Amino acid sequence: MELQETVAALFTLPKGILAMDGSPTTLGKRLAARGIEATEEQRRRYRELLITTPDLHRFISGAIFHEETLRQTLSDGTPFAQAARQRRLLVGLKVDQGLGPSPFHPKEEITRGLGGLRERLRAAKDRWGIRFAKWRGVYRIDRTEGLPTLDDIRIDSFELAQYARVCVEEGVVPIVEPEVLMEGTHSIEESARVHRMVWREVLAQLHQHAVPPEQVVLKASMVVAGSEYEGGPASSEEVAVQTLSALYDTVPDSLGGIAFLSGGQSPEYATANLDAMVRRGPHPWPLSFSFARALHQPVLERWGGNDAFWNEAQEVFLHRAHMAALARLGRYTPACEQNPQAAPCRI
Ligand code: 13P
Numbered sequence: 001m002e003l004q005e006t007v008a009a010l011f012t013l014p015k016g017i018l019a020m021d022g023s024p025t026t027l028g029k030r031l032a033a034r035g036i037e038a039t040e041e042q043r044r045r046y047r048e049l050l051i052t053t054p055d056l057h058r059f060i061s062g063a064i065f066h067e068e069t070l071r072q073t074l075s076d077g078t079p080f081a082q083a084a085r086q087r088r089l090l091v092g093l094k095v096d097q098g099l100g101p102s103p104f105h106p107k108e109e110i111t112r113g114l115g116g117l118r119e120r121l122r123a124a125k126d127r128w129g130i131r132f133a134k135w136r137g138v139y140r141i142d143r144t145e146g147l148p149t150l151d152d153i154r155i156d157s158f159e160l161a162q163y164a165r166v167c168v169e170e171g172v173v174p175i176v177e178p179e180v181l182m183e184g185t186h187s188i189e190e191s192a193r194v195h196r197m198v199w200r201e202v203l204a205q206l207h208q209h210a211v212p213p214e215q216v217v218l219k220a221s222m223v224v225a226g227s228e229y230e231g232g233p234a235s236s237e238e239v240a241v242q243t244l245s246a247l248y249d250t251v252p253d254s255l256g257g258i259a260f261l262s263g264g265q266s267p268e269y270a271t272a273n274l275d276a277m278v279r280r281g282p283h284p285w286p287l288s289f290s291f292a293r294a295l296h297q298p299v300l301e302r303w304g305g306n307d308a309f310w311n312e313a314q315e316v317f318l319h320r321a322h323m324a325a326l327a328r329l330g331r332y333t334p335a336c337e338q339n340p341q342a343a344p345c346r347i
Helices: 002-010 024-033 040-051 080-086 117-128 150-169 188-208 236-250 267-279 293-303 307-328 334-338
Strands: 016-020 060-065 090-094 099-101 109-111 132-139 173-180 217-220 257-260 287-289
Touching: 002 060, 002 090, 002 173, 002 257, 016 040, 016 287, 016 293, 016 307, 024 040, 024 293, 040 080, 040 293, 040 307, 060 080, 060 132, 080 090, 090 117, 109 132, 109 150, 117 150, 132 150, 132 188, 132 217, 150 173, 150 188, 173 188, 188 217, 188 236, 236 267, 257 267, 267 287, 267 293, 267 307, 267 334, 287 307, 293 307, 307 334
Parallel strands: 016 060, 060 090, 090 132, 132 173, 173 217, 217 257, 257 287
Antiparallel strands: 099 109
16 A cells, blocks of 8 residues: 555656656766766755755655765755655655676666665665665667667566565565667657567566556656657657557556656657647556656756856756646646746646
C-alpha cells in the first residue's frame, strides 16, 4: 500500500518530478559550459538555488537527488533531504552508479550499480526518508553500427528489473528509466522501432521478476527524430502519435505512471510534446514529466554562478515548472510562455 501511495503522490496533478541527480561529472560539465567553476561547492549552491525556489511544490511533487546531495546541506546547515521534505517534496535517489563499458560493442555502455544496492536503499530510507529511487539504462541508436544490440537491451533490462525488484522489497518506488538517446541521425520511425524493442523487453523482465506494474514509474524517453536527422525535428503531434502508439503496444494499463525525460530537447519542445500526448487522452496511465535539462537549463543560463541573479533564476525555474504542469493538464500553449498569468495559463 505504501508504494502505491507514493506513486499516487508523485503523480498528483499537475505536478511532476524534478530530476536534479546529475552526477558531479555531468553537472560539472554543465556548470563549466556556463563559465561556472565545477567544484562541489558550486554544485551545492546550484542545487540550493533549485530546491529553495519559493512555491516549487505547486508544480513539483518530488526531487531525485544524486547521493552527493544527500551528504550536502543548504547554506543554513539544513540537509537537502530535510529541506525538500519541509517544502512538501518527496525525496528520491539515483541509485545506479553510472555507465561502464559493454562487452557487446565498443560504442555501447552498460549501467552499473547492483552491488550493495539493498543496503544503500535501506540506509537512505532510514536516514533520509527516501520514498523512490531511479536507475537509468542507456540505448544508443546507430543503424550502421547495429546499435542498440539485442544483448545490450537484454542485459540493461535485466538489471533494471533486478533493481526494481530490490526497490519494491525495500518499500521504495522504482523509477525505471530506459533512455533511448536522441543523439544521432535516425528518423522518428527508427526511434519508434527501438523504443518498442526496449519497452517490450523491460516490461517482460519486470514481469519475470514479479515486480507489480502498478508500483513502477516508467521514466520514458519520447519517440523523437535524432538530433542530427536530416529531416529536422518532427511536429509535436507526430511525437505524440509515435510515442503513444509504442507505449500502447508495449506497456500494461496497470503501470503506475509514465514520467518523461527531456533528453536534450529544448524546454518548449519537450513541454509541447507532453501537452500533445495529454490532449490525446484519457490514457490508462497518468502522463507526467521528470525533466532535468528542460526544467533547469534556462535556470543555469540566468544564474551563471552570480548570486545577483539568484532570484531571477528561481523565477525562470518556477516558470518552466509551471509550463510543464500546464502540459500535464493539456493546457500548454506557446502564448503562455510570454503571458503565464493570463487566465488560460493560470493554475
Ligand atoms: P533530462 O530531462 O535532461 O534528459 O534528464 C532526465 C534524467 O533524469 C536523465 O537521467
